[in-house]
Amino acid sequence: MRARIVGDWTLAHYAALRREVQRLRARIDERSQIELSGLGALDTAGAGLLVELLGPERIAAIEAWAPQLPAERLALLRTVATALDQPDAAEPPRGYEFGDVLAHIGRTVAAVWKQQRALLGFIGLTLQTLLLTLPRPRRWRLTSLAVHIEQTGLDAVPIVALLTFLVGAVVAFLGATVLADFGATIYTVNLVGFSFLREFGVLLAAILLAGRSASAFAAQIGSMKSNEEVDAIRTLGLSPIELLVLPRVLAMLITLPILTFVGMLSGIAGGLVVCVLALDISPTMFFTIMARDIAVSHFLVGLGKAPVFAFIIAVIGCLEGFKVSGSAQSVGEHTTSSVVQAIFMVILLDAIAALFFMEMGW
Amino acid sequence: MTSDDALIQVRGLVNRFGSQTVHDGLDLDIRRGEILGVVGGSGTGKSVLLRSIVGLRRPNEGSVSVFGENLLELSAERRSQVERRFGVLFQRGALFTSLNLQENVALPLIEHAGLERRDAEHLARLKLALAGLPANAACKYPDELSGGMVKRAALARALALDPEVLFLDEPTAGLDPIGAAAFDQLILTLRDALGLSVFLVTHDLDTLYTICDRVAVLSRKRVLVADRLEVVEATDDAWIRDYFHGPRGRAAQQAADLQEN
Numbered sequence: 135m136r137a138r139i140v141g142d143w144t145l146a147h148y149a150a151l152r153r154e155v156q157r158l159r160a161r162i163d164e165r166s167q168i169e170l171s172g173l174g175a176l177d178t179a180g181a182g183l184l185v186e187l188l189g190p191e192r193i194a195a196i197e198a199w200a201p202q203l204p205a206e207r208l209a210l211l212r213t214v215a216t217a218l219d220q221p222d223a224a225e226p227p228r229g230y231e232f233g234d235v236l237a238h239i240g241r242t243v244a245a246v247w248k249q250q251r252a253l254l255g256f257i258g259l260t261l262q263t264l265l266l267t268l269p270r271p272r273r274w275r276l277t278s279l280a281v282h283i284e285q286t287g288l289d290a291v292p293i294v295a296l297l298t299f300l301v302g303a304v305v306a307f308l309g310a311t312v313l314a315d316f317g318a319t320i321y322t323v324n325l326v327g328f329s330f331l332r333e334f335g336v337l338l339a340a341i342l343l344a345g346r347s348a349s350a351f352a353a354q355i356g357s358m359k360s361n362e363e364v365d366a367i368r369t370l371g372l373s374p375i376e377l378l379v380l381p382r383v384l385a386m387l388i389t390l391p392i393l394t395f396v397g398m399l400s401g402i403a404g405g406l407v408v409c410v411l412a413l414d415i416s417p418t419m420f421f422t423i424m425a426r427d428i429a430v431s432h433f434l435v436g437l438g439k440a441p442v443f444a445f446i447i448a449v450i451g452c453l454e455g456f457k458v459s460g461s462a463q464s465v466g467e468h469t470t471s472s473v474v475q476a477i478f479m480v481i482l483l484d485a486i487a488a489l490f491f492m493e494m495g496w
Numbered sequence: 497m498t499s500d501d502a503l504i505q506v507r508g509l510v511n512r513f514g515s516q517t518v519h520d521g522l523d524l525d526i527r528r529g530e531i532l533g534v535v536g537g538s539g540t541g542k543s544v545l546l547r548s549i550v551g552l553r554r555p556n557e558g559s560v561s562v563f564g565e566n567l568l569e570l571s572a573e574r575r576s577q578v579e580r581r582f583g584v585l586f587q588r589g590a591l592f593t594s595l596n597l598q599e600n601v602a603l604p605l606i607e608h609a610g611l612e613r614r615d616a617e618h619l620a621r622l623k624l625a626l627a628g629l630p631a632n633a634a635c636k637y638p639d640e641l642s643g644g645m646v647k648r649a650a651l652a653r654a655l656a657l658d659p660e661v662l663f664l665d666e667p668t669a670g671l672d673p674i675g676a677a678a679f680d681q682l683i684l685t686l687r688d689a690l691g692l693s694v695f696l697v698t699h700d701l702d703t704l705y706t707i708c709d710r711v712a713v714l715s716r717k718r719v720l721v722a723d724r725l726e727v728v729e730a731t732d733d734a735w736i737r738d739y740f741h742g743p744r745g746r747a748a749q750q751a752a753d754l755q756e757n
Contacts, residue, residue, distance in 0.1 A: 145605075145658055149615050177658040177690055182622040210689030213682065217625035461639040463593040 135161060140172030143180025151180065155187045162187065170200045176207060181214040190219040249475075256453045257445075260383060263375045278381035286347040286382075287389030291396055293346075298330070298338050298397040302404025305329055310413055319413050323423045326405030331432040335398035337484055340443040343390060344476035348451035351382050352472035355455025356465040364456070374456075383448040390444035394437055435491055442483060447476045503528045503661060503693050504549060509558035511544050518544050520717040522558070526661070531687055531694040532722075533704045536714030537735065542697045543587065545714070546663055549695070550584055551575070562661075580608050583659035587666050589650040591638040597624055597649045598634040604656045620656070627652040628678055643670040651679070655686070661693045662686075668700045676700065680707045701745055705752035713739075 137158070143151060162168075168188060176184075185193050192199075193215035196208060203211075267273050309325040355378055358364050367374045402424075409415040454472035458464045502525040509522040518541035526532050536542050547553040549560055551567035559566055567575055591600050601620035605611045611619065621634050627648040638646055647670060654662060662683075668676040684707050686692055698704060704711060704725065712722035713736055721731045729740045739745060 145609050145619075148609065148611055148619060152615055152618070178623065178626060178655065178686070179619055179658065181689075182619065206685075206688035209685045213685045214622070214626060217628075218622065220625065220631055459639065461593040464639070 135163075135165075136167045136169070137162060138169045138172055139184070140174070142174040142176075143184060144175050144177045145179040148179050148183070151183050155183050159187055162189075164192075168192075168199065170203060173203075173207075176210065178210070178214060181210050182218065184211065185215045185218050190215040194219075252457075253450065253453060256456075257449055259375055260379055260449060260452075263373060264380060264383075267376055267380060273376065275377065275381045278377075279384055282381050282385030283389055285350070286343065286385050287392060290343065290346055290389070290393060294339050294342055294393050294397050295400040297342065298335065298401040299404040301334060301338060302326060302330060302401035303408045304404075305334070305401075306405040306408035307412070310408070320415065320423070322405070322409060322413060323415065323420050324427050326402060326409075327424050327428045328432060330398050330401035330405070331428065331436045333436065333484070333488070334401055336394045336436045336439050336443065337480070338401075339390060339393040339397040340440070340447065340480045340484075341477055343386070343393065343444070344447050344480055345473055347382075347386065348447050348454075348472045348476040349469050351448065351451030352454040352458075352469045353465060355452055356458035356468050359456060359458040360460055360462065360465060378455075379449075379452045382452055383445060386444040386448035387441050390447075391437055391440040394440040398433070398436065431496055435496055439484065439487055442487075443480050446479050446483065450476045450479065501528055502526065503563060504695075505559075505561045506545075506549065507559050507561075509545070509548060509560065510556045511541060511548060511553070512556045517717060519548075519555075519558075522714075522718045524712055524719050524722060526693055526695055527710075528693055529687065529691045530709040531683065531696060531707050533708035533711045534695065534697045534714060535699070535704065535711060535739065540714040541717075542714055543665055546584075546665055546695065546697055550582055550663055551579070580604075580657060581660045582663060583654035583657065583661070584663045585647075585650050585654040585665060585667055587669075589638070589643075589646040591646060591650055591653070593638050596635050596637050597629070597641075597652075600638070600649060601653045601656050604653070608657060620652070623652040623655055624649060626655070626682065628675065628682070644672065644675055647671060648675075648679075651682075658690055659692070661695065663695045665697045666699060667696070668698065668703055673702075676702065677706075683707055701740075701748035702751060705748050706755070 141147075193211050196203065196211055306322050306326050309322040310319050313319050313321050313325075355364070358378070364374050364378075367377055406417060406420050409420055410417060451472045454468040454475070458468050504524075504526040506522060506524040509519050509524075510517070511519040522545070524545070534542050534545065544553065548555050549562065551560075551562075554568055560568075562578060563581065565574075565578060567578060570578065591597070592603070595603065598617050598620040601623050602611075602613070602616035605616035605619055606613060609616070621631065624634055625631065629645060629648050629652070633641070633645060633649070638649070641649070647667060651664075651667065654664075664683075667683075668679055671679060680703050683692075683694060683696075687694060696703070696708065708725065710723055711725050711728045713720040713728060713731075713733075715733070715735050720733060720736070721728050728736065740749075
């Protein structure tokens with residue numbers, strides 16, 4: 135068989151040429167005569183197809199049967215032939231759908247279990263480092279602590295105050311609407327007081343910090359990890375937990391209770407504004423009822439949860455940061471994951487605490 | 497091979513970052529079919545120059561004309577057509593992390609050459625092989641690869657559309673000497689066969705001596721000299737002397753001489 139190769143073998147005609155090549159490949163063997171004299175433009179895409187059509191061996195010996203070809207084309211064809219002349223990689227095995235779904239479920243469950251173990255381990259490591267550092271004031275990172283207190287605490291005051299204020303007003307409105315049917319609008323005061331002291335103050339502050347600071351911790355430590363800075367800290371003989379985690383955890387432990395207190399005050403203020411403007415309850419009356427009906431224990435129950443939430447939020451944020459591997463995409467994934475986990479853990483712990491306090495009658 | 501018509505003309509380029517001036521009245525031509533090596537100390541703005549030429553950075557003053565047109569003044573559609581004639585290899589590869597290697601290379605082929613996915617990935621595997629990657633790397637993701645392999649894959653993506661101008665930002669940094677030599681050879685072969693022009697930012701003296709037609713030296717905020725290597729070497733300037741006649745420069749020169757004889 136004789137084959138004459140003519141025209142432009144370029145990327146622009148790749149699809150059509152490739153179909154021709156697949157059709158003709160089987161019909162070309164060692165005895166076929168090939169003529170390249172009519173060949174027009176040639177680029178790497180076309181050269182690749184020519185190599186596929188004629189086979190790498192024939193291209194390797196191209197000088198013998200196509201001596202008229204310019205040297206640079208010879209070099210291109212040879213380079214492409216050498217590149218293509220290697221064993222084809224095995225196609226990745228095609229999974230089957232049902233099995234893949236099962237495997238995926240299995241992997242996810244295993245990952246949840248592994249994650250919880252990692253979290254417990256990390257909590258242990260953090261506490262251990264904290265205990266080792268406490269008796270040595272020279273190793274306290276006060277500058278870093280102050281920076282994180284500012285970033286997680288002071289900077290979050292406006293948003294926490296505004297949000298709890300608005301939720302306080304909403305709760306008061308809801309209470310007023312429902313209680314009005316019973317002629318008991320005065321109990322709106324109790325509703326706002328109870329809900330904010332026991333639950334909403336701490337919960338809203340914690341959820342906001344979970345979104346704000348857990349993500350920041352994960353992103354900060356994650357980008358350090360992907361930039362090998364964490365490894366650099368280790369090789370300098372320093373402890374990343376002591377340098378990076380402790381200041382963040384301690385800052386959260388200090389700021390979340392304060393933010394909780396801010397949240398309680400401003401939530402109650404929101405309720406107060408609604409009571410004064412919409413329900414004709416005077417501020418004096420509002421505070422008299424608060425002082426008479428609401429024991430200080432409710433405040434303590436609310437505030438007592440703050441350090442626990444703070445610890446878990448900070449630890450989850452830092453742990454997700456350390457789990458980042460290499461790529462920038464991984465930083466994003468772990469940042470998202472840190473927020474989801476932190477909010478989940480906060481609400482879970484809050485539910486457990488509510489049950490516990492109820493059973494205890496506190 | 498080298499003809500004198502300038503494909504890219506940089507005139508009076510000024511780039512400032514805040515109060516720091518990186519380029520001040522820089523002129524440079526890139527001619528059709530040549531391999532232009534750009535050298536300069538750290539922080540002399542080699543990468544900034546590259547970014548200004550491909551239109552990623554708007555220079556504070558001056559003009560950059562590419563194929564006779566100013567990229568920054570073109571309409572979006574026209575600009576995209578011009579950019580298709582570029583291939584850019586970034587310093588750290590800049591592969592898309594969410595795509596595997598063959599998808600990375602196939603992306604421009606699908607978007608611009610209008611190939612179907614199957615054809616595009618077939619061609620992408622050829623480009624990866626050309627860049628010196630083994631066949632089993634095609635389905636790997638960038639974060640599973642070493643730095644050198646990322647570089648090769650990025651070269652394969654830069655070559656995907658057989659561009660007319662290839663911009664390479666330190667292509668051989670992080671490659672082993674064998675890989676770097678093969679890389680140089682590949683660039684040379686492609687230039688000869690396809691008439692590419694290559695803008696090559698490099699610190700690799702071997703690359704300079706082996707494949708560059710002209711060398712431009714960036715120093716003191718402008719192009720000090722841009723000419724054949726012999727002329728550049730002979731230029732009377734302290735930095736150039738240290739660069740080309742220091743121990744590494746001499747070794748690379750001898751190696752290149754040996755190769756030629």
